[in-house]
Amino acid sequence: MDDQNKNLILATALSFLVILVWFVLFPPPEQTPPxxxxxxxxxxxxxxxxxxxxxxxxxxxxxxxxxxxxxxxxxxxxxxxxxxxxxxxxxxxxxxxxxxxxxxxxxxxxxxxxxxxxxxxxxxxxxxxxxxxxxxxxxxxxxxxxxxxxxxxxxxxxxxxxxxxxxxxxxxxxxxxxxxxxxxxxxxxxxxxxxxxxxxxxxxxxxxxxxxxxxxxxxxxxxxxxxxxxxxxxxxxxxxxxxxxxxxxxxxxxxxxxxxxxxxxxxxxxxxxxxxxxxxxxxxxxxxxxxxxxxxxxxxxxxxxxxxxxxxxxxxxxxxxxxxxxxxxxxxxxxxxxxxxxxxxxxxFVDSIDWGWFFFLTKPIFWLLHELNLLIGNMGWAIIGLTLIIKAILFPLAFKSYVSMAKMKELQPQMEALKEKAGDDRQKMQQGMMELYKKEKVNPAAGCLPILLQIPIFFSLYKVIFVTLELRHAPWFGPFQDLSAPDPTSIFNLFGLLPWAAPEPESLMALIFIGILPLLLGISMWLQQKLNPAPTDPTQQMIFAWMPWVFMFMLGGFASGLVVYWIANNTITFTQQYLIMRSQGYTPDVFGNIKSGFKRTPKDSGK
Missing domain, CATH: 2.70.98.90 (Beta-galactosidase; Chain A, domain 5)
Incomplete structure (x- = not known):
């Protein structure tokens, strides 16, 4: 199994697990004075x-x-x-x-x-x-x-x-x-x-x-x-x-x-x-x-x-x-x-606002979002501006991660040779991999860290958008007049072009016929995947194929401001990763990976 794909699957699985645990366990039991x-x-x-x-x-x-x-x-x-x-x-x-x-x-x-x-x-x-x-x-x-x-x-x-x-x-x-x-x-x-x-x-x-x-x-x-x-x-x-x-x-x-x-x-x-x-x-x-x-x-x-x-x-x-x-x-x-x-x-008195577990993140995130809104005059564009600032802060870490991913791609032929040489001896193959990583100064786990760091930021921004009054009825443009509410568009109103409302957010119809923002979220995640070839393992390939669309439906009922953040984050991440990997001598074959994704077998499966 490709170590980069292992890391991506692991990071995504951890993200999904933490999201589920968050919604089950949050908030913690309150403590009251004697x-x-x-x-x-x-x-x-x-x-x-x-x-x-x-x-x-x-x-x-x-x-x-x-x-x-x-x-x-x-x-x-x-x-x-x-x-x-x-x-x-x-x-x-x-x-x-x-x-x-x-x-x-x-x-x-x-x-x-x-x-x-x-x-x-x-x-x-x-x-x-x-x-x-x-x-x-x-x-x-x-x-x-x-x-x-x-x-x-x-x-x-x-x-x-x-x-x-x-x-x-x-x-x-x-x-x-x-x-x-x-x-x-x-x-x-x-x-x-x-x-x-x-x-x-x-x-x-x-x-x-x-x-x-x-x-x-x-x-x-x-x-x-x-x-x-x-x-x-x-x-x-x-x-x-x-x-x-x-x-x-x-x-x-x-x-x-x-x-x-x-x-x-x-x-x-x-x-x-x-x-x-x-x-x-x-x-x-x-x-x-x-x-x-x-x-x-x-x-x-x-x-x-x-x-x-x-x-x-x-x-x-x-x-x-x-x-x-x-x-x-x-x-x-x-x-x-x-x-x-x-x-x-x-x-x-400011603590009367429900900042939650990650108060050390929610407070500065809200402050920055508030100041950006005062500067720009629009909360939707302020959320996108916040995303740019967060990505800029995390850029040094992301740079190291994407450089490591590019080197991993360069090492792909040597890794395949090690697999053929080791045969069924998994211990020998792992030892060979570790020696190769040490020699080339590559950290196979580097790709996980930026994704894992996004988890508390995602939760904190979700908390800010949900609990703070400043996001209530905050407009962006067109049909998006309340960024604290789910996307009001649907195929039923031609994604906001027709004057009637979309299905109620709690209804099954709203889950099926999602709005334009969740759809863009799924597409942005799917494109981000296509920076790398599909994994050769059929199970991994199926997980990767379904993952963007599962997240699309899962986040479809969330506040539209949060989905805006996630779309902006995916778009900036795609751009950063593509440019950094190119600067390191590896050009992701995005269109080739998209074409191979429509085939029954992976592009490099050899079948």
Whole structure:
């Protein structure tokens, strides 16, 4: 067997094996910090509740408060360059929020993305704040999810105009909540209490993110539940990233004192916690340097998921006041925006994007792709530019590999002579081969390394294209208006020339009648094969004959941006290999190898 063909088969088999293993095993089991004493409880009907105890041992009380539906409650509008929505004065909940810059699809009349929705809607999703009662207070004395606030200042929440809500309890304690928002997706929530009563009071501020309607039998709109994508809880605990899938939350152990399934961990200085979907995220962010208790909780009865932050208990003496400021991120996972928030003090906020196992590759690959897109102004051409840069970086290794392959071709007559001389003595033949390689300074395994190095790069680029928002609905040209989606062309629409859609990507028809990009992928792999004569062994010949078309169908349902990369990679590899081998005195007979491939027996089989 030709050693070069052995290497190519081995490298391809390894590539295929790693791809299969990747899709079976990725991602790895998540690790979460050890559980502490739970900080939150669930109400009897499963809706969002206030914490049952504060972060200090001084706090007490069961603290069960239900976030009830009240559609007629007054509202305060939210209007920013990128957000629209409203705040319900029932609980002061931020429970209506839409993203002006993003639409749910590419249809001309598509709705904008709705991130948050109030209690009573099919998939309620909201943020609420309050105070957990401690010594000297009861639940009725502190604001919670159902408190009826009044507007003290402001009319519409915008970057220029904050809004102040207030509420006074029966003990003459006045609570205020000042909400402000920036030009992007960050809210600032300042909670204060003014104690004009005659006695000291202890209480702890908290924030809750709650979402309803996600469960094994209830689907959240937009939830992918795809095994290479993390959707669920994402948090940072003093520099350690915690990721908990929704399905894993359903496996939390039940704490009888909390009457809910919870995972709790203590943050000493810096951290945040929230929910992440494919492209959108909500995150509770206490001020840096503030210790707090974070919790992720699931109520099995009502299919409610919650994340909470509870700050340390404060004691407010009579005639004194206390204030605490936290932030809430609610918006799109744009790399530039999140990076700016990280630079502004949110610890490792960029890690909220699901970079995966190969984060040391996905992060720089995305950065380079992002910069190329800014420079070129088109993500499709940026992907091709990225391919050129990657191939340039790997060129020294590729050069050595192709030089070695050219020398192997020059040694072919001597290798055939060794085979005839050794006859059936395989050990003698191997010894002769090794001596020949050593004498001519040829490494028969050199051809494998460039192919093997492409595997983690391929996976990393696949991850980048799939998870990053910047690729969502990113156009290239013509029918290719979303590089994060599979090729929209097919023979049914004459590869994009006719105005109707191709078969659905999940259908059998789409698997059979593939688009133009997978077809070009198969052709580019087939041409790359033709740089070398077909192997003489019939089994090898059959494997080589089917390989391009197997990969063509296997990658046909992948994101079209990834297929663009693969086509560009094959084309550049073909050109490099052809030119380098020619420079070493061996001219690949591409057309001759194509012609011989249509014959029943290999060109040099001697039959």
């Amino acid at each position: 559980a502490e004493q739970p900080a939150v409880t669930a109400s009897e009907d499963g809706t969002a509740v206030a914490p049952s105890s504060a972060a200090s041992s001084d706090a007490s009380g069961q603290g069960v408060v239900t976030a009830e539906e009240q559609p007629e409650a007054p509202r305060v509008a939210i209007d920013t360059p990128r957000l629209s929505g409203s705040i319900s004065l029932r609980g002061g909940r931020i429970d209506q929020l839409s993203l002006k810059d993003y639409e749910v699809s590419l249809e001309p009349d598509a709705d904008i993305v709705e991130l948050l929705s109030p209690v009573g809607t099919p998939s309620a999703y909201y943020a609420l704040y309050g105070w957990a009662p401690g010594a000297g207070l009861s639940l009725e004395d502190v604001p919670g999810p159902n408190t009826n606030w009044r507007v003290e200042a402001g009319e519409t929440l915008s970057p220029e105009n904050p809004v102040t809500l207030s509420w006074t309890n029966d003990k003459n304690m006045t609570f205020r909540r000042v909400l402000s928002v920036d030009e992007d997706y960050m809210f600032t929530v300042t909670q204060s209490v003014e104690n004009t009563s005659s006695a000291a009071a202890s209480l702890a501020p908290y924030g809750i993110l709650a979402r309803h309607g996600i469960g094994e039998d209830a689907d959240l709109p937009g939830l992918k539940e795809f095994f290479i994508l993390h959707e669920g809880v994402v948090g940072m605990t003093d520099g350690t990233l915690a990721e908990i899938d929704y399905s894993d939350m359903r496996d939390f152990e039940i704490d009888p004192t909390e009457r809910a399934q919870a995972e709790v961990f203590q943050v000493q200085e810096n951290g945040w916690i929230g929910f992440t979907d494919h492209y959108w995220m909500t995150t509770l962010i206490p001020e840096p340097g503030s210790p707090f208790r974070a919790a992720a909780k699931y109520d099995d009865r009502r299919k409610i998921y919650q994340t909470e932050t509870v700050l340390p208990t404060v004691t407010v003496e009579a005639g004194q006041s206390a204030e605490v400021t936290t932030r809430l991120f609610a918006g799109a996972k744009e790399w530039e925006s999140i990076r700016e928030y990280q630079r502004g003090g949110v610890l490792k």
